[in-house]
Structure formats: structure tokens, C-alpha cells
Amino acid sequence: MSDNRQGVASSSGCEYGETNHALKFLICPKASKFMSKKAFIEYQGKEYSEEQVTNEAKAYRSFMESRRSIREFSDRPVPREVIEDIIMTASSAPSGANKQPWTFCAVSSADIKHKIREAAEKEEYENYHHRMSDDWLKDLEPLGTDEHKEFLDIAPWLIIVMRKTFEIEEGNRKNVYYVNESVGIATGFLISAIHNAGLVTLTHTPSPMGFLSKILDRPKNEKAFLLLPVGYPAEGAKVPDISKKTLNEVSEWY
Numbered sequence: 694m695s696d697n698r699q700g701v702a703s704s705s706g707c708e709y710g711e712t713n714h715a716l717k718f719l720i721c722p723k724a725s726k727f728m729s730k731k732a733f734i735e736y737q738g739k740e741y742s743e744e745q746v747t748n749e750a751k752a753y754r755s756f757m758e759s760r761r762s763i764r765e766f767s768d769r770p771v772p773r774e775v776i777e778d779i780i781m782t783a784s785s786a787p788s789g790a791n792k793q794p795w796t797f798c799a800v801s802s803a804d805i806k807h808k809i810r811e812a813a814e815k816e817e818y819e820n821y822h823h824r825m826s827d828d829w830l831k832d833l834e835p836l837g838t839d840e841h842k843e844f845l846d847i848a849p850w851l852i853i854v855m856r857k858t859f860e861i862e863e864g865n866r867k868n869v870y871y872v873n874e875s876v877g878i879a880t881g882f883l884i885s886a887i888h889n890a891g892l893v894t895l896t897h898t899p900s901p902m903g904f905l906s907k908i909l910d911r912p913k914n915e916k917a918f919l920l921l922p923v924g925y926p927a928e929g930a931k932v933p934d935i936s937k938k939t940l941n942e943v944s945e946w947y
């Protein structure tokens with residue numbers, strides 16, 4: 694579609710027009726009234742050859758396969774700007790109707806981190822000693838986890854991912870869609886951004902997580918989804934000797 698095509702009918706029976714910020718929009722009489730006005734801009738993608746695509750896919754696979762969940766953190770500081778960029782990478786994720794139903798709470802205050810640690814350890818004590826089934830505890834054995842969460846004090850940043858069950862706009866309740874899917878995808882982006890920056894994290898799931906909303910004083914429409922400590926690994930940090938499933942185990946081809 695070229696510029697300056699105001700009100701020009703196309704072969705599809707739709708009309709092209711322009712918004713005042715030079716974004717193009719399409720008015721189509723057959724579309725529903727909710728779909729009648731839509732701004733579109735040209736996608737600025739990369740144009741790779743098949744060889745480049747193949748190489749990029751391999752390189753990214755190998756980069757992501759080098760990621761590990763780390764439980765031993767260094768207290769070496771990480772600049773706020775790094776966390777800001779990591780959060781904005783996560784927030785670029787696709788979401789239901791582009792509602793971005795999430796808040797990333799970034800905590801560097803030693804006092805708040807310690808409050809979170811105390812409350813998380815209390816819940817995790819109950820989990821490890823009373824709530825988890827024998828099968829669950831057995832499945833966790835190779836990971837060497839327990840109720841002690843010193844990384845919550847030591848890591849320079851904690852990012853608490855909150856999912857929004859609805860949006861509040863000027864005091865009014867607004868819908869959001871596919872919240873778990875959206876927040877799960879955004880958290881995946883967050884983890885890859887942390888890895889890409891040369892930092893490490895761990896998907897910590899203290900349960901139940903209600904204490905996080907209280908400590909962070911979050912509004913009613915937000916529920917804690919995951920807690921990720923972010924920082925550098927401790928010197929000589931160890932990881933469990935575990936492997937991932939093979940392609941055959943995780944895929945079916947049709």
C-alpha cells in the first residue's frame with residue numbers, strides 16, 4: 694500500500710486511509726463494527742537466507758541450552774538499568790488482546806528482601822515438612838532443594854511477577870484475556886533476557902504466595918505468579934547433574 698491513498702477502494706472492497714500520525718488504516722465494510730478501524734504499519738523483520746535461519750536456530754538453541762537455574766548467588770550489585778531492560782524485554786511478549794496483564798515488581802531493598810525471605814521460608818517449611826507428597830519430595834531430590842532460601846537475601850534483585858486478573862482504568866474494571874498463558878510467555882522472555890545479559894536466575898515458587906501481595910502492598914487485581922532472584926552466580930556455584938528430554942520425547946510430527 695503506497696502513501697497518500699486516502700479513500701481509495703481496493704479489489705477486496707476495502708478502503709485505505711491514513712491516520713494523522715501517518716499510520717495506515719484499512720476500512721472494510723464486511724468486517725464487524727469492532728474491526729472496522731485498525732492501524733497497521735509495515736513489519737520490520739530480518740530477511741535471512743535458509744542457511745542463516747538454520748545457523749541462527751542452532752546458535753540460539755545452544756545458547757539457551759547453556760542456561761541453568763542457579764541457587765547460589767553472589768551479592769555483586771547489578772545496575773537498575775539492566776533490570777529495567779530485562780523487564781521491558783519481558784513486557785514485549787505477546788498477550789491476550791495485547792493487554793499485557795502483568796506487573797514486574799523489582800526489589801533491591803535489603804529490608805524488603807529479608808521480609809520476603811522470612812515469609813517464604815515459613816511457607817516452604819510447611820511445604821517440605823507437611824504439604825508435599827512423598828512422590829513430589831522424591832522428584833525434587835535430584836535438585837537438592839529445601840525450605841532454606843538464603844538467595845532471597847543475597848541476590849541483588851528479586852523480580853516478583855504479578856498476573857493481573859483484571860485491569861483498573863480510571864477506577865473502572867476492564868477485562869484481560871488468557872492471563873496465565875500471557876504471563877507464562879512473558880516470564881519465559883524474562884528468563885531468556887536474564888540469561889542473555891550474562892546473569893542467572895531461578896524460578897522460585899513459594900506456595901501459597903499471598904504473602905508477596907501483602908509485603909509489596911499490591912492492589913486486589915494482582916496475584917503473585919513467580920518469584921525470580923536475579924544476579925551473578927556465586928563463585929564456584931554448583932548445579933544439579935540433570936539433563937533435558939530428547940527431541941523424540943518432546944515432539945510429535947504430522
Ligand code: IYR
Pocket residue numbers: 817820833836838839896897898899900
Ligand atoms: N516451591 C518449592 C519447591 C519446588 C518445586 C518445584 I516444581 C521445583 O522445580 C523446585 C522447587 C521451592 O521453590 O523450593
